[in-house]
Amino acid sequence: MEIVKASLTLIPTRDVILPPVTSKVLKYLIMSGELFPFLRDLVSSRDKHKPLFISNLGVNGRRLVLMKPVHVSRGTALDAFISYPLRPDAITPVNGVFNTPYGEFQVTLNSFMVLDEFQPPQGNVVRVNFVSPVLLSSMIGLPPSLNPRFRGRGSNFTIPSPGLIIASAYKTHQGLTRRFDDVKSFKLAVLVNALSKVINFRMRPVTVSLGERGDKVRKTRGVKGWIEFELPPEFRGTMKYLMVGSYLGIGRSRGIGLGEISLEVKDLGASSKADLSGEQEPRS
Known part of the structure; x- marks a missing residue:
């Protein structure tokens, strides 16, 4: 089975305070139907083995995973990704401004990558x-x-x-x-x-x-x-x-x-x- 990785950029339109678990921002956008609504059932599933990954937000590849809320300034580019099984409606464009309980964000889809596990890399x-x-x-x-x-x-x-x-x-x-x-x-x-x-x-x-x-x-x-x-x-x-x-x-x-x-x-x-x-x- 092929897996899709959707890489995103989120830019707050004003100063925001993010929760310690910053993946909550993307999870909210999915559950509210603003982002990849076809993933809502998978997000809400209690299956601990479910084939879904929602990354925490990051700055230059360093994830914001902290013990307390974090202040992020307006205009800061935050990177993140969502991975899930490939399906016919899995690749949809995203570009808009969305409001969340954690602030308002300009969300842009940068790229899709598809993993074919049957082509393993060479190397030991x-x-x-x-x-x-x-x-x-x-x-x-x-x-x-x-x-x-x-x-x-x-x-x-x-x-x-x-x-x-x-x-x-x-x-x-x-x-x-x-x-x-x-x-x-x-x-x-x-x-x-x-x-x-x-x-x-x-x-x-x-x-x-x-x-x-x-x-x-x-x-x-x-x-x-x-x-x-x-x-x-x-x-x-x-x-x-x-x-x-x-x-x-x-x-x-x-x-x-x-x-x-x-x-x-x-x-x-x-x-x-x-x-x-x-x-x-x-x-x-």
Whole structure:
């Protein structure tokens, strides 16, 4: 199945105060019918595996994911994207001024990109950039036979490793195909961790808001940064899962724009790189 990524620019017509979860602006425009109204049912669905990603707003590719409301000046160009399965009415022009509870915005559609997962890139080394904080569940590494026993304990979020990243991207891919296989995701987590080679990384913990519950802010700890690793030959086919993840995100809370990643793939020792996602996190 092909996936569309619609890249947008939002410019406030006056100074605005955005919520900590800035993806709410795009979500409001969809639910109000101003932007891609065919996505309303998908947005309102409670399916945690739904093939939809609404990014947080960003400035020059850096996402505004904060613990408190953020002030944005009039005329500031904010970038964002929405990814969803390709359909006949999926590509529609957008250009107008729309009012939201968070302010008035000039919204412009910049481009559509279509991902064909059956054309994986060539290369054995991948760098995964965490454009917004990622929340990868430690439960992925638990054998499915033990899941019922420990399910009541809830899920902790852990440091991204090659195996957890690939397995999380596989779960995103499952949401697209609607074919679920917990055994395979467990095997990917274990085997990719055991057989891949981490070349370099830079990661840091961050506190992120998950929204409000009553008068309290729900928060958790995620990870920002990047990791570069070499995939063994027998697992290079998993690159298609990462490609899907670069459009639809990975891990928990994708529904509010967390888990956004971008990819760079190269051959070990080669100087050229391919940025596959259309979004690139500045090196830090």
